[in-house]
Amino acid sequence: MNEQARATGAKTDFSAGAAYNDGVYVPAAQASIPIMDWGFGKSDVTYDVVHVRDGAFFRLDRHLERFERSMAGLRMSLPHARAGIASILIECVRLSGLRDAYVAMITTRGMPAPGMPRKPSLMRNRFHAYAIPWIDVIPEDVQEHGAHLIIAKTLRIPPESVDPTIKNFHWGDLVRAMFEAEDAGADIAILLDADGYVTEGPGFNVFMVKDGEVISPDRGALEGITRGTVFDLCDELGVPWRIAPVTAEDFRDADEIFAATTAGGVMPASRIDGRILCNDRPGPISVRLKEKK
Amino acid sequence: MNEQARATGAKTDFSAGAAYNDGVYVPAAQASIPIMDWGFGKSDVTYDVVHVRDGAFFRLDRHLERFERSMAGLRMSLPHARAGIASILIECVRLSGLRDAYVAMITTRGMPAPGMPRKPSLMRNRFHAYAIPWIDVIPEDVQEHGAHLIIAKTLRIPPESVDPTIKNFHWGDLVRAMFEAEDAGADIAILLDADGYVTEGPGFNVFMVKDGEVISPDRGALEGITRGTVFDLCDELGVPWRIAPVTAEDFRDADEIFAATTAGGVMPASRIDGRILCNDRPGPISVRLKEKK
DSSP, rough: OHHHHHOOOOOOOOOOEEEEEOOOOOOGGEEEEETHHHHHTTTOEEEEEEEETTTEESHHHHHHHHHHHHHHTTTTTOOSSSHHHHHHHHHHHHHTTTTEEEEEEEEEOOOOTTTTOOOOOGGGGGEEEEEEEOOOOOOOOHHOEEEEEEEEEEEEEOOTTTTTTTTTOHHHHHHHHHHHHHHTTHHHHEEETTTBOOOOOOTTTEEEEEEEEEEEEESSSSHHHHHHHHHHHHHHHHOOOOEEEOOHHHHHHHSSEEEEEEEEEEEEEEEETTTOGGGSSOHHHHHHHHOOO | OHHHHHHHHHOOOOOOOEEEEEEEEGGGOEEEEETHHHHHHHHOEEEEEEETTTTTTTTTHHHHHHHHHHHHTTTOOOSHHHHHHHHHHHHHHHHOSSSSHHHEEEOOOOOOOOOHHHHGGSSSEEEEEEEEEEEOSSSSHHHHHOOOEEEEEEEETTTTTSOOTTTOOHHHHHHHHHHHHHHTOOOOEEEEEETTTHHHHBTTTEEEEEEEEEOOOSSSSSSOOOHHHHHHHHHHTTTTTEOOOBHHHHHOOOEOOOOOEETTTTEEEETTTEEOOOOGOOOHHHHHHHHHH
């Protein structure tokens, strides 16, 4: 129970989502980050997201493991051991009462204590988490007819600048690409790297199907846990798959295209840069994977 | 006066800094950003910083103009006209009682309203500002003996991904470089672009002196207002200057090196990648510029 609830004797309403905010449980909408935290002012932060479906976490251990790897990569650490983090996530879900939830865990750098040198290595890192209702990132009608996709002019931030295997909030390139999609009347954008290879889109991994085989780009993209799940589904359906370099040309010549994300599962596309795929409908392999999921 | 002050009748203490937090004035340490604001979760935010010295803003108009350009570049807008923003900044300084202050203005994207599509173009942008005591980014002793500087292995985020002329919080590359400096026992790091040209350091523009001329890199760096001030000082001192491509080699061969930032003025360096410049002391032209400032 948070301070306000204790003071008024009222029961806090967590039904729209519950958060753990550097030590205190609050309704998700009230969770906040100090403006002075480098997690905001320098986007010096990492996170991970895990799905709760029918009351159960999906592959929580793998997400916690990746989250710990991300923190180590940024030289962040928490007093909580892995079990401690898990119990905070579980408490967020319990407080919210949600059976299907989008659960995020976040560590920010923190801020210099008064008089402390401005060295990130000296700051106390802060932990936050929240569980909120499930939201499909792609609207239902787009899911139905298939997403219209463009290849953005904006290039993905390169690994030599920001390591894409450490989940981060550096979305400047991705938001810019979202505006490009909106301007083009498309639903989503995917981004190339400086060498012209396909990487990922805002919050999702991408896949193409060519001659019955599923191919996903080998660079610039997060080692998506959902991507791994897609390959598991391919194995179950007997569909061959591989991770390989994919150029913009390859992508435009694909038989089918789909995206996959923790937040939305498999999302088939029906157009790329205006070119119609599969009679302007989600392709057959994409649909089998989507329904399997 | 904020809610808490009104409720208790107590006078809020703004002496450690005052903030405007999306409509409410609060002590700077209490200012926060909702975790759900894209300004945090996607670093979808722009800002500017202006210096108050001896009670007066330094070139406020130029900073406000740049801030408005940055917002336009990200397709953000505020209900406040320029005079409205200025009056909020002035109120932050007045509340704090500070005669010398670091004053920041920040616009975040905001967040989707319930049921709203997740389109950044539809969100209400939020304005925040704060005035806090002046802090030199480089400690006094480093200022004295000259900073030890390294050229980081991490590359600056390229303009094709995130536009560096729009002030942003994408500091993943810069913080990574700060850790490189710390590991090398150096004070500060500067970053190259993918083609091997010098760009900038974490929060500062860089300059080299060669054969009596001041040269600052032509790429990858914010169009620094402080950089403009350095060129004005050069003009006053009769020191020639230019903006030009600068390679890592050029930089390592420089006679002098210095950095300049709104937060710290001119900061001379005395070593680069271990090489000693000017007998391990700030160079003569750097010192004249620093003292002039």
